[in-house]
Amino acid sequence: MALLAELVLLSLSTILANNYVLVKFLGICPFLGVSKKVGTAVGMSVAVTFVMTVASVITFFVQKLLVHFSIEYMQTVAFILVIAVLVQVVEMAIQRFSPALYNALGIYLPLITTNCAVLGVALLNVQEGYDFVHTLVYSFSAGLSFMLAIVLFSGVRERLETADIPKPLQGFPIALITAGLIAMAFLGFSGMSF
Amino acid sequence: MGNMKELTKGLMKENPIFVQFLGMCATLAVSTSVINGIGMGLSTTAVLIASNIIISLIRNFIPNKVRIAAYIIVIAGCVTAVEMALNAFAPAISKSLGIFIPLIVVNCIILGRAEAFASKNGVVKSALDGIGMGLGFTLALVILGSIREILGNGTFLGIQLFGEGFQPATVLILPPGAFIVLGTVLAVINLITSKKKEGGEE
Numbered sequence: 001m002a003l004l005a006e007l008v009l010l011s012l013s014t015i016l017a018n019n020y021v022l023v024k025f026l027g028i029c030p031f032l033g034v035s036k037k038v039g040t041a042v043g044m045s046v047a048v049t050f051v052m053t054v055a056s057v058i059t060f061f062v063q064k065l066l067v068h069f070s071i072e073y074m075q076t077v078a079f080i081l082v083i084a085v086l087v088q089v090v091e092m093a094i095q096r097f098s099p100a101l102y103n104a105l106g107i108y109l110p111l112i113t114t115n116c117a118v119l120g121v122a123l124l125n126v127q128e129g130y131d132f133v134h135t136l137v138y139s140f141s142a143g144l145s146f147m148l149a150i151v152l153f154s155g156v157r158e159r160l161e162t163a164d165i166p167k168p169l170q171g172f173p174i175a176l177i178t179a180g181l182i183a184m185a186f187l188g189f190s191g192m193s194f
Numbered sequence: 195m196g197n198m199k200e201l202t203k204g205l206m207k208e209n210p211i212f213v214q215f216l217g218m219c220a221t222l223a224v225s226t227s228v229i230n231g232i233g234m235g236l237s238t239t240a241v242l243i244a245s246n247i248i249i250s251l252i253r254n255f256i257p258n259k260v261r262i263a264a265y266i267i268v269i270a271g272c273v274t275a276v277e278m279a280l281n282a283f284a285p286a287i288s289k290s291l292g293i294f295i296p297l298i299v300v301n302c303i304i305l306g307r308a309e310a311f312a313s314k315n316g317v318v319k320s321a322l323d324g325i326g327m328g329l330g331f332t333l334a335l336v337i338l339g340s341i342r343e344i345l346g347n348g349t350f351l352g353i354q355l356f357g358e359g360f361q362p363a364t365v366l367i368l369p370p371g372a373f374i375v376l377g378t379v380l381a382v383i384n385l386i387t388s389k390k391k392e393g394g395e396e
Contacts, residue, residue, distance in 0.1 A: 023369050025223035029302055032218060073278065076296045077270040084263055113266070116219045116300040123293050168388065172215060173381035180373030187370060 007137045014141035016189040020117050021149035022182060023190070027117030031150050032175060034111075036161075041154035042147070049143025051090060051112050052121050055083050056139035059122040060132060079122050080113075087113045117146055152182060200319050204326030210303045211334035211376075212383055217303040220294050221335060222372040228351050231339030232332065233287040234294065237276050239328025241298050242307060244272040246324035249312040265308045266299070273298045303331060341375050342366045 020026045027048070034044045059079050066072050091109045095102045102109075112118060121142045125135045156178050165174050210216045217238070224234040248268050256264045277295050280288040288295060298304065307327055312320040343349055346366030348356045365371050 025219050025369065025372065026297075028218040028222060032215070073274060076274050076277070076299055077267065080266055080270050080299050084266060113262075114300045114302060114305060116297045119300050120293060120297060123296055127293065168381045168384040169377075170384075173377040173384065176373045176377030176380065180370045180377060183370035183373055184365070187368060 003133075007133065010134065011137055011141040011144075014138060015145040015148060016186070018145075019149055019186050019189075020120075020142050020145045022179070022186045024120070026120040027115050027146050030111060030115055031146075031153065031179070032172070035150050035154040035157055035175075038151060038154045038158060041150045045143070045147035045150050047090075047109060048112055048115060048117065048146055049140065051083070051087060052118050052143040052146075053136065053140045054090075055086050055118055056122055056125055056135050057132075058082050058086065060125065060135050063126050075123070075126070079119055083118055083122070084113050117142065149182070149186075153179060156182070197319065197322055200322040201326040204323070204328070204330035205333060206330070208327075209330045209334055210306075210327055211331060211338075212380065214303075214306075216306050217301045217331060220297065220301055221338065222369075222376065223294055224291055225335055225338035225342055225372060225375075226367045227343045227347070227349075228336055228339040229287070230290055231335030233280075233284070234291055235328070235332025235335045237280060237291075237295060238298055238301060238303065238331055239325065240276050241269065241272045242304055242328040242331075243321055243324035244275075245269045245304055245308060246312040246320040247317055248272070249308045250315060250317045250320035253313045261313065262305070262309070265305060265313075269304050269308070270299045303327060338372075338375055338379065341379070342371055346371060 014020070018024060021028065021031045030044055030048070035041050059082055062078055062082055063075070066074060066078060087109065091102075094109070121139045125138060128134075128138075130138055157175060160174060160178065169177070204210065208214060211218075211221050220234055220238070224230045245265075245268055249265055252264075252268075273296060276298070277288075280291075280295060307323060311323045315323070340350065343351075344355060345363050346368075347364075348354065348360045348362040363371075366375060
């Protein structure tokens with residue numbers, strides 16, 4: 001029971017107080033890049049959450065191997081390889097079994113390789129010394145926190161499309177300032193003690 | 195002359211952050227202070243120069259289909275070397291940048307330059323491109339870091355700038371400040387360039 005409570009707290013604090021995008025600044029590129037429409041934002045974040053969780057599970061065992069052979073300095077190289085291969089496999093699997101989903105996600109899939117949130121989660125899992133269950137919960141929550149941020153943001157951005165914005169602020173600047181305001185709202189969660 | 199252009203274009207005209215919007219994660223996360231900005235900027239520059247040189251050297255041997263994977267391995271190798279060097283020679287900076295040092299691997303600037311420039315140009319040009327882009331990135335980080343450190347903490351490079359009465363706007367060194375400062379700086383740049391264009395047309 002105590003473990004369950006701890007896992008729920010870990011998950012909540014990852015999603016809200018330590019939101020991956022808005023507090024930790026991981027995964028900003030897709031956050032700004034594919035957040036123009038709510039639909040694509042949802043598709044992207046589902047794919048990211050999936051890759052993130054699976055990648056963390058695999059890198060958990062890869063790290064065990066690296067420690068076993070005492071070549072921890074190869075961590076970065078090994079992890080990025082795992083992620084790149086995984087993304088490729090996921091892409092091929094989706095293409096083979098669900099062409100409809102593939103068409104919807106198509107272009108966003110290869111981009112996940114260079115999503116720093118995925119590598120970030122894998123590295124943080126090792127840094128925090130999480131065991132298998134914690135790794136699983138932590139990386140899934142990290143994916144959810146990405147989803148929460150990008151879906152909220154894309155909702156605001158759809159509204160921005162029709163708004164009358166001063167010319168120098170159009171495009172990226174207003175998007176960044178909007179993100180700043182959302183981040184400010186999320187700052188409120190950091191006062192909560194989990 | 196042509197080589198000079200490869201070096202200077204990264205500073206302003208094709209500045210990776212202000213113009214190309216690359217490498218946003220690192221930019222937002224480490225621009226809390228000037229010293230962090232310099233540390234991150236120079237580490238990225240080192241990786242960028244090394245990866246550009248190596249990729250430009252091996253560009254003719256890599257099959258087109260696996261080139262991205264090959265680039266990532268080269269970049270990851272360079273990042274690991276820089277990470278170890280920082281750990282050995284500048285442990286304080288390495289600690290304050292933390293996870294963002296290994297994350298240089300997935301910084302879009304590096305893969306972007308590898309794909310867009312080093313894979314198509316000779317070694318000297320690629321090295322100059324790496325230096326220019328890296329310094330442009332550093333410059334942008336220092337500008338953002340200065341704004342956030344001076345207004346958010348009342349210091350510059352850790353030196354107290356104002357008297358006792360100064361109330362720092364702490365929000366600027368917190369996460370929301372990163373977004374807002376970058377957004378504002380980009381808006382100011384837009385304003386200046388559009389003014390310049392209007393001036394040119396007259």
